[in-house]
Structure formats: C-alpha cells, structure tokens
Amino acid sequence: MPLPGVMKNLTLQQRIEKVLQEVVEKQYGITLPMVVEPPPKPEWGDYSVPVGFKLASHLRRPPHDIVRELAPVVEEALADWVAQVEPVQGYLNLHVRTEYLQDLIQVTATQEDALLPRLKTEDRVLVEYVSANPTGPLNVANARAASVGDSLVRVLRALGIQADSEYYVNDGGGQIRALEHSIEYVLGERETLPEDGYRGAYLQTYAHQVRHLPRGKRGRAVAQMILKDQMKDLWEFGVSFDTIVHESFFHAPDPEDPKIGIYHKYTQAVLEAFDRHQMSFVEDGALFLKTDAYGDEKPRVLVRSNGEPTYFLYDLAYHLYKFDRGYTHLVNLWGPDHLGHVQRMKIALDMLGEALGDPRVRGDRLTVLIVQQVHLIREGKRVAMSKRKGEYYTLQDLLKEVKKDTARFFFLLRSTSSPLDFDLSLAQQLSKENPVYYVQYVHARIASLLSYGAEHGLSPDQADPRALTRPEERQLMREILYFPDTLLGVARKLEPHRIPHYLLRLAEMFHAYYQKVRIVGEDPDVSSARLLLAQSVKQVVAKGLDFIGVSAPNRM
C-alpha cells in the first residue's frame, strides 16, 4: 500500500534520493525514481545507487560512462554529508562522512526521537486486527495478529501518520444463536450440541453466570462477557484498541425489532446504491451482487432467500463506515481462511464507490494482510490441537508459560505472510539462542556500563564523538544510521518483522564490539566517547523494543 506524503524530517537516505533526482534532472532532463540502499558489502560504501543502469537505456550510453560523469557532480551536491562518491559498474557508491555519523550518534544519545523521520501527510490509516468471534478465548493466532497490528500502529504513529486501531466484533445473528444453544446444552437444557455449537471448558463458567437469564438473552450476555475477557487478555499482552465496532451495529436500528428491510443506515446505503445502479439482482428469492461483472468468479449473495443479510453485506456496510469516518487507507489483518475473500471485497468496494459516486470508497485503498498460522513446538514436536474437540491453546495458556516480552518478540520474528513455528522450549531458555534476551541483554549491559563509567567520573554528556575512530565503531554508527530507514520500510511495506531483525543485527554488533574493545579504559576522552556510542545504541534498542511492545530492562 502506498503511503504517500510530503516529507518533513528526512532521513539521510531520503535526502540523498532527493538530491540525486535533482542532479539527474538538471544534467539530463530525465525524472527517475532513485533507489538508494545499503550495498551488499560494507567496504563498498554506506549507500549505493544503481543510477547508471537506469539511465543507460534513456541516454543510449554505457552505465559506467554515466556514473563516471555523474560522480563528481553528485559528490559536490552531497558534500555536506558524503565524503566520497565512487563510480563502480553502473553504481554510485557513497561513503558517508564519518563526522556525520559521529554527530548522528551524539544526537541519538541525547534526544529521544531525533532519529525518527516525520512524514507530513493528510492520510489517515485504520488498522483493524484480531477481530475474533466473541464465542471463546483468544488463541495464539489472535495473539500473533495482535502483535503485528499493534506494532504497525505504533510505527505509523511514530512516523507522523495518523493511525488508529480497531477491533470488529463478529456478533452476527448466527454466532450468537450458536452460542445461545451451546449454553443451553452446557446447562443441561438441551439434549445435543448443535453442529455449529461451541465446546470447551471455558463455556461452563460463563453459562452458569447467565443461567438466571431468560432463554434468548444469554448468548448476547455471554458474548459481552467473553469480549470483556478478550480485551483484558489483550491489555495484559500490551495491546489495546482505539475503537471497537460491533457487527450488530449494522443490523436493524432497533435490535428488538429486526424487521426485514430495516437495517442500519450504512447497510441501507449499500443496498440502495447497488439497487440504483442495477448492480444487484434477485434470484431464487435471494439478493445477489454482480461481482462477476467486475472480475469475480460468480455473483455473491447479499441477502439470503430467508431474508437474512450475509456477513458480506454487513462487512461492506462496515467498510463504508470506515471510509465515512475519514480514513483514507484501510489495513485489515485477516486469517488464512479469509484469503479467498480479499479479491471479492476489493471488487465490491470498487463497485460501491462507483454506485455511491464516492471517490473515497475504493478497493485499492484496502490492504489485507494475511496473518499466517502459528504452530506451537515443544521439545521439537508440534503441539497437537483440535478445534473440533474444543481443545485449544489460548493466549492465556501461552502467557502462563512464556513472558509477554518473549511472546511478542517471537511473533514478529517471521514475516506476517509466513507460517510461524513458535518454539516453546526455546522461548523458555535464558541464553543466546533466545533472541529476546540477546537483544534485551544489550540494553542491560549498556545500562550497567554507564553506571560503571559514572563511578569512574565518566559521562557521555561531555563526550567528543570525534574520538571514535575504530572500524568497529564506524560500523555501529552506520547501523544506527539505518534505523530510520528500517522504520520507513516497516511502514511502506507493512512489515513489522524488520524491527526484530534489525535489532538482532545491532545487538550482534554491539556484543562483538564490547568483547573486543575496552570501553571504560585508560584514556578518559576515548572512554567517554565510547560511552556516548553505547548510550546511543541503548536508545535505539529501547526505541526498537518499544515499537514491538517489548520492555528494555536495565538489569537482567
């Protein structure tokens, strides 16, 4: 999903992009998007731009000629930040001034959000996630979605994008009815559990609390209790929502009088718009939407022949409601079982926008992230779970075994679209193999280091970063330079797993540095400069962990 916007505070990478674009425009009269990225090998520079290849076909000249010609011009244009520009093959390899990196870590160490780029934009993003049925406790897949969604919102906000989180409660008629029947079964008022009924020990507790209520009222009452408990679990997991929207909101205006044909205004608006533009039709007593005319395999049912609207209709009303509140980009986190719904949803939104004459309502403004399954592994074996029998491993079960920090870190270790193996045995280990502790340990180590330095009268506050001259130090400073670029990548691609990966690389570098180089040593100038570097690593680690909802301990 594109998140366009005018940049206010730019990262160095973005500044380089901008300057290069201007140089190329001035030199050749060609406007090209620039690709600026770290080269595969550090020796080749800090940023690299394959601009020669891009221009070669336009100019009908060999790539190397072009970059050789461009190098001195670019070097001058970027002189404030870049020491050297090297033409290699079709690339321009940029070597950032070490003084720039030194200044950068000084700022990072002292100012909380100095590194964060600010995207100045009118866009408003709504991230909808978890959205579990109010029929049982949250499971580990929900927990994964919670980790992903919450981190995305945190990062987007930190970058200056207006982002809100929302939870959609699927309290549709069918679910509540099934819950109602399951309660009756648990209370012994019903012989058999219906086909779509819910099982599981948890239902006992809830059922007994509502046994005094008249039949027909218990399902909704239990659903409310379950929702409340879900929110409590999520709260303990460090996740909360700005808004909660119920599917029942889109039903009849008066829930006591669910007459057919009297829906909520959004539902009504959807139906009327489609009807007005002949996008819907009646067949066998049911109302269909002609999604097939827009690329879907077949028409989809909006209202069943028994008069009851489908989930699909309410979902369209819900998404109209999202757009109507002024959101310009919608991000939905769905489970793999909803994969087939993505296309039809986008098609239907396009149709809806057309029918309403509302340019805000568009399929391409919806991005669906499929959050893949979680497989629990214990002692190298998969933990068996049977949803049919009602045995499943809940978020609460997980938090009894594993700390919140560990769980949240593990859930973001893989890209959202890949299935995740959650190794419970590994998650409980206190060693390097456990990546959470590996990263947190850097933070604790530096905290201890800083107080040790203070005992020796050393403070990073008056340090001169020019004393940082070792290659390991430059490498660390350079990695810090990449932090904001990483965050931009998270926002642009909606891939929060980049944060733990970045933190692991930074942690590895720091541990190696610490092992090799004495930080509090004989020379006070060098020592305090190294403490400054350590402090800026600490800041970045703390910030990065905060984005993924993991604490940064001072002692371990």
Add this chain to the structure above:
RNA sequence: GCCCCCGUAGCUCAAUCGGACAGAGCAUCGGAUUUCUAAUCCGAGGGUUGCAGGUUCGAGUCCUGCCGGGGGCGCCA
C-alpha cells in the same frame, strides 16, 4: 476441476522499489572467561533459490508452463 498463498543451506527463516559474489540463527566441530554483566565472543564446513522457458544491462524477486505443500471454492463467519 478452478482460484489464492508458499517452495531459498540438514532444520527454522532473511534478502528494502528488479540491483553487485543469495545472508543469519539452530544443529555439528574447534577455541576464548584473574571481566566494564559469559544471558557474551572468535573460527570452520555447508547452496544449480522446486523444475523448464521468457522479459531485462541485471531475476530468489516480474511473466508462462509443470512438479510438490497449504488454504479456499456455502444463501457459514
């Protein structure tokens, strides 16, 4: 049968908008500790990116076909 997602080292996975010689961790083997926190570090081996074509200066990444795994194909959500 049709549609969608995924196939990368023995295992689990990275790889930024299509960029350079595809990188980590685990596992395996060998080393480092009178410490500023060893919850750490250093080193070694390991690859035809499922297969075959195509587009491109350049493909793990895009297109076509095939093989293998998963999910969907309901007037359930």
